[in-house]
Amino acid sequence: MKSPILIVSFMVLFSCSKDKVIDNQAFTCTDEVLFAQEIEPLINQYCIGCHSAGSSSGGYNLEGHSNIANQSQQILGAMQADGFQLMPIGGPALNDTLIQRFRCWIEQGKLDN
Numbered sequence: 001m002k003s004p005i006l007i008v009s010f011m012v013l014f015s016c017s018k019d020k021v022i023d024n025q026a027f028t029c030t031d032e033v034l035f036a037q038e039i040e041p042l043i044n045q046y047c048i049g050c051h052s053a054g055s056s057s058g059g060y061n062l063e064g065h066s067n068i069a070n071q072s073q074q075i076l077g078a079m080q081a082d083g084f085q086l087m088p089i090g091g092p093a094l095n096d097t098l099i100q101r102f103r104c105w106i107e108q109g110k111l112d113n
């Protein structure tokens with residue numbers, strides 16, 4: 001009897017694909033996100049190569065606090081492919097934890113902390 005195993009496999013597959021749906025409310029920000037320790041290094045690692053003052057792809061320069069803060073909704077939208085083209089361009093998307101830390105930073109007031 002192999003069919004129960006098949007059914008379970010399908011259930012696992014479906015539950016995994018469901019997890020991919022963006023659910024920002026499911027993640028709560030418990031601690032403070034620090035711009036200097038998390039946000040700027042994140043942008044510098046994954047985005048700055050194509051979005052600096054010298055090379056602002058698509059017109060986006062993401063260097064420094066004010067640029068990141070002023071364009072935070074577009075950045076989050078691009079990280080989640082929500083209303084914007086997925087970034088980093090061509091994927092893969094950043095992991096959910098990094099994206100949610102960025103969202104928490106916005107929610108906490110986009111501080112230069």
Ligand code: HEC
Nearest residue numbers: 046047049050057058060074075078083084085087088089
């Ligand atoms: C390898 C180069 C590259 C990297 C890395 C990269 N981008 Fe981009 N990005 C581009 C290019 C090229 C465009 C313009 C795309 C177009 O106009 O079709 C763009 C466009 C964008 C846009 C506008 C998208 C839209 O739909 O209007 C945003 C926002 C953006 N990038 C944010 C980011 C963020 C945030 C990161 C890091 C997580 C990132 N990018 C990483 C090359 C890159």
